[in-house]
Amino acid sequence: MRVLDFDGTIYDGESLLDFYLFTVRKDPRVLHYLPVALFYAVRYRLGRVTLEQLDSAMRRVGSRYLRRLTSRPGFDMDRLVSQFWDAxxxxxxxxxxxxxxxxxVTASFDxxxxxxxxRLGITRCIGSTLDLESLTVGYLNFGPDKPLHFQRILGRETAIDAFYTDSAFDRPMIDLARRAYLVEHGRVRRIK
Structure with a gap:
């Protein structure tokens, strides 16, 4: 079985950021959530906040963003996501x-x-989750949590023949795989 990260690996960019910017064009009121999210994401990458602090901040920001985004009359999340992927x-x-x-296996929302x-014919996508009923983040599938969610969903004994990623942050998934590949600018190189 091949297991792949999504952003920067299969998708050229960060789909969550691109989706957010797409929603800003639809509803500019959601623009002011970006600085807080970026602040915590950058500080996490620099080692200045813990994963728990990032998780807490993203839950707060995500919930506020979802409430604002879905407050428009006639809002349809499925239609919005479909339009995003059409583009x-x-x-x-x-x-x-x-x-x-x-x-x-991705940190982006499933x-x-x-x-x-x-659309690609992939039947199993393990990502961060959103509860659109309560407008909350279910869990973030990031860093050390990726293998936990992977094993919870597919079983602890599930073998990973090859794992593809663009980031050293996926070290926990790399460690589970028999082989691992780094994707940089669309070029694939074996690293394990």
């Missing part, structure tokens, strides 16, 4: 050809990345 499927990298047993996976 962005061209950003799937050329190196990637889906295989029947591919699994995507609601967003899952639609791209569906």
């Amino acid at each position: 962005n499927m061209h950003k799937i990298m050329d190196w990637y050809t889906p295989q029947a047993d591919d699994v995507v 609601l967003v990345a899952g639609e791209a996976c569906r």
